[in-house]
Amino acid sequence: MIVKDIVDILQGEIICEGDLNQEIKTACGSDMMSDVLAFVKDQSVLLTGLVNPQVVRTAEMMDMACIVFVRGKKPDESMIKLAQSKDITLIQTRFRMFTACGLLYSNGLSGGCTI
Amino acid sequence: MSNAIHLHYEVPGDDFTRAGEASGLVKKRLKVLGYDPDAIRRVAIAMYEAEINMVIHANGGYCDVDIYPDRVEVLLADSGPGIENVEKAMQEGYSTAPDNVRNLGFGAGMGLPNIKKYTDDMRIETELGVGTKLYLTVNAN
Numbered sequence: 353m354i355v356k357d358i359v360d361i362l363q364g365e366i367i368c369e370g371d372l373n374q375e376i377k378t379a380c381g382s383d384m385m386s387d388v389l390a391f392v393k394d395q396s397v398l399l400t401g402l403v404n405p406q407v408v409r410t411a412e413m414m415d416m417a418c419i420v421f422v423r424g425k426k427p428d429e430s431m432i433k434l435a436q437s438k439d440i441t442l443i444q445t446r447f448r449m450f451t452a453c454g455l456l457y458s459n460g461l462s463g464g465c466t467i
Numbered sequence: 468m469s470n471a472i473h474l475h476y477e478v479p480g481d482d483f484t485r486a487g488e489a490s491g492l493v494k495k496r497l498k499v500l501g502y503d504p505d506a507i508r509r510v511a512i513a514m515y516e517a518e519i520n521m522v523i524h525a526n527g528g529y530c531d532v533d534i535y536p537d538r539v540e541v542l543l544a545d546s547g548p549g550i551e552n553v554e555k556a557m558q559e560g561y562s563t564a565p566d567n568v569r570n571l572g573f574g575a576g577m578g579l580p581n582i583k584k585y586t587d588d589m590r591i592e593t594e595l596g597v598g599t600k601l602y603l604t605v606n607a608n
Contacts, residue, residue, distance in 0.1 A: 385572035389512055390581045402572045406519070409487035410572075413494070413511045430484060438491075 353377075353461055355418050355441050358397065361459050362420060362445035362452055368432045370441035374417045378464030381422075381453045385410045395464050399452055401425055408434045408442075417441060422449045472500075472534040478518050478543075480527025483571065490515040493532050493541075500534065503607040509585040510539045510605045516578045517543045517601055523568050524548065525599065538587075541603040549595040557583065 356372040358364065366372075379397035382388050388398060388410050398411050399420045408431050411419050418441040421427060427435070427442055435442050445452055457463075474496065476489035494511040514530065521528045525547020533540045555561050556579050564574030583589050588604035 383572060384575055386575035386577040386581070389516060390575075390577040390584075404571055405484040406487065406572060409491065409515065412491055413487070413508070413515045415508060 353456075353459065357459070358418065358420065358456065359443055361455050362443065362447055364420065364443040364445040366441065367421075367427055367444050368435040368440070368442035370417060370435070370439045372441065374441075376417065376461065379453070379456055379461050380463065381449055383449075388414065393465070397456075397461070399449060399456075401449060403427055403431070405431050405434055407431070408438065408440060411440055412438045418443065420445055420452060422447060422452045470536065472496075474532040474534070476530050476532075478521050478527045478529060478545075480522055480525065483522055486518045486522040487515050488518075489530055490518055497534065497539070502534075502539075506539065506605050506607040510541065510603075513582045513585045513589075513603055513605065514541055514543070516582050517541075517603070519573055520578050521545050521547070523564050523573065528598075536607070538604055538606045541601075541605075543601045543603070544598065546598040549597055549599055550591065550593040551595060553591055553593060 353376045355374050376396050378395045380392050380395040381399035383400055383402045392414055396417045398416050399422055401423050403425045420443045424446045479485055490511050497507045525545035528545030531542045550556050559580045560576040562574050562576035568574040586603045587606045590602040593599040
């Protein structure tokens with residue numbers, strides 16, 4: 353799967369365009385950035401309902417290519433600018449967290465860990 | 468020691484949105500240097516957690532970073548309230564962060580345990596009412 357596929361599967365809107373052809377193998381979903389930093393390893397997509405610049409910073413530290421904002425949450429201008437400078441794609445979807453994760457999972461994206 | 472690269476950053480305490488700026492710059496610098504990718508990520512995450520801590524608890528501070536060919540050493544220092552119980556602060560899930568910080572996605576009590584997990588050495592010097600110094604070392608492969 354590539355970033356562009358995520359946009360299609362989640363009927364999403366691209367808010368900030370990074371590399372849409374980047375290969376994506378795993379993802380994680382969380383509103384708690386502390387947990388993302390503690391538990392995530394090599395996941396390249398973050399699904400979240402949290403909207404503040406630290407979401408972009410967290411993705412940056414974890415080398416993530418793409419952030420999906422669920423429940424129609426919209427990042428503000430400061431987040432978009434930050435994502436642009438880090439070459440991170442921001443996608444907005446109207447699906448809720450569970451459904452968005454489920455759709456990606458059923459299309460072949462895994463969580464990248466066993467338990 | 469002459470081949471160390473020294474970097475210094477101020478961490479502003481009044482602007483949560485800027486927490487992580489120093490970590491991002493260090494990460495970028497290490498990438499340009501062609502540093503070990505695993506070490507880069509561990510430095511970035513540990514430093515970022517520490518920066519967030521500084522902004523949440525201590526009204527900011529500064530960090531000094533020394534890049535050696537075989538390791539990165541980071542000092543993060545603040546003049547905050549100090550850590551009352553370091554042992555407790557090292558426990559996963561223990562947090563003294565206010566609720567508004569949780570709304571921002573932090574304050575889960577994972578900061579210091581996470582920093583310890585990602586670094587090869589971590590040392591805390593803290594004094595109530597004076598401040599905290601956090602010394603981190605990440606070895607490169």
